[in-house]
Amino acid sequence: MDNAIQLISDGDGLAVIGNPTDVERFLASEGLPSKDIGPGRLRSVFGTGAAVAQAGSEIAGNSGRWVKLTTESAQRLKKFGLMETKTPGVSHAMLGKPGSIKSWLQIEKGVGSFLTNPARLAGAAGIMAQLAMQQTMDEITDYLAAIDEKVDDVLRAQKDAALARMIGVDLVIEETMTIREQVGxxxxxxxxxxxxxxxxxxxxxxxxxxQLDALAEKVEHKSKSKIGDLATAASEAESKAQEWLAVLARCFQLQDAIAVLELDRVLDDAPEELDRHRLGLRVARQNRLDLIARSTERLVARMNAAADTANAKVLLHPTKSPAIVQSSNHVATGVHDFHGRLGIESGRRSSDARRWVHAATEVRDKALETGAKGVGAARSLGNETLDRAGSMKGKVSSGIAELARRRRGDEEERDQEG
Incomplete structure (x- = not known):
């Protein structure tokens, strides 16, 4: 079957390998944006020495592109039936597209199915892990540019010696990544x-x-004191949180860079350990994400609680209460954006600041509602009393009229007898 392509997925990304024209055609048909894997990285999939020589013609005739999988794209790819391989977490399929058929079909085997080799699958998985981390690194670069936070300035303002060393580490890692790109x-x-x-x-x-935990604890503590103190703590959290989120983003970016370099180093020194090392790095990375998520979500929870407290007191503090809610929303928005860049799933609750006039109106309405109920009850009682009085009045009137009629009758009888 002509036009055969290889699909390899590690759950986070998809590598599409085959003839350049066929690869592009497949990606266009599925509407998948992609990045070029590069001939150097593709060559490393085949191993070294004799393995490269044996697969030389395959390398020359193939190209590879990487796709970052989203929930939607992963769902679309299910129709191709990627099968689990002996390499943990990696699935594979070979697709073909005959000229008379428009859709891509899975085929059992064919010329060029070189990734059925476990070592090559491990190599492909390692490359995809590197590409996924580099994608996150690019997104963090965009994030830092968007929020305009100068991480070095934040670090220089601290007295901690480790933070001072961090600036130098940053420069060395960037230099090392540049050398890697040039040398391969x-x-x-x-x-x-x-x-x-x-x-x-x-x-x-x-x-x-x-630092983020300290901000959260301060907001929580001030929530139990005066609203003015809470407003000051919320404003401080709003200004400082963004700075420390930027530092965390840069740390995560550099840790991903180190992991990329590690995978290259293991591929050179101990290729048989590559897959286990990849899985170990993946677990360690997820642990870092979980740690960051817990801390940032704790801060958002404290800010949301502060917003609730402020809204409850807006009638007495018409200027400071809305300011607290605004600070809370800014922190929640910043954390939500930060989570998105790192790939952390999070929900965002936005608080609406109650205006003083709304709170006053609500209090007035409740008072009127209570008063109206009292007036209604009094009116009902009054009406009932009047009804009873009217009924009694009717009865008395009827009695008097009956008595008068009888008296007139008696008088007429006496006149006739006399």
Whole structure:
């Protein structure tokens, strides 16, 4: 069957490998945006030495592109029936498209199905992990540019020695990534420059998380005191949280860069360990995301509680209460955007600031409603009393009329007898 392409997925991304024209045609038919894997990375899938020589013609005739999977695109790909492989977390399918048929069909086997080799699948999975992390790194770069936070300025303002070292680590990692792009691999010399960097990055991340926790605790504490104190704490959280989110984003970006370099290093030194190392890095990365999510969500929860407190007191504090709600919403929006860049799923609750006039109107309406109920009850009682009086009056009137009639009758009888 002509026009055969390979699909390899690790759950986060999809690699499409085959003839360049066929790859582009498939991606266009499915409406999938993609990035070029690059011939150097594709070559590393085949291994080294004799393996590369044996697969040389396949490398020359194939190209590869990577797709970041979303919920929607992952759902669309289910129709191609990717099958689980012996490589944990990796699924694979080979598709063909005959000239007379418009849709792509899964085929059992065919020329060029080189990724049925477990070592090559592990190599492909490693490359996809690198591409996914580099995609996140690019998104974090965009995030930092959008919020216009100068991470170095934030770090310089701190007195902690680890944060001062972080600036130098940042520069060294960027330099190492540049060398990797030019050379195509990570040598012993290149790796030696950054192998101590993870400790400094972790210390900086821990410091930033502590700062966010301190902001959350301060807001929670001030929620139990005067509204003016709460407004001050909420305003501080609004201004400081964005700075520490930027520091966390940069830490996460650099940790992903280190992981990319690690995978290259393992591929060179111990390719048989590549898949286990990839899975280990994935677990460690998720643990970092969970840690960050807990801290940032705790801050948002405290800010939301502060907004609820402020709204309950808006009648007495018509200017400070809306300011607290606004600070809460700004923090929630910032955290939500930050989560999106790192790939953390989160919900966002936006608080609406109650205006003083609305609160006053509500109080007035309740008072009127209560008063109306009292007036209604009194009116009902009055009407009932009047009805009873009217009824009694009727009865008395009827009695008097009957008595008068009888008296007139008696008088007429006496006149006739006399």
């Amino acid at each position: 691999r990570v040598s012993d010399v290149t790796w030696s420059k950054v192998q101590a960097a993870p400790t400094t990055i972790a210390e900086t991340q821990a410091y930033a998380l502590c």
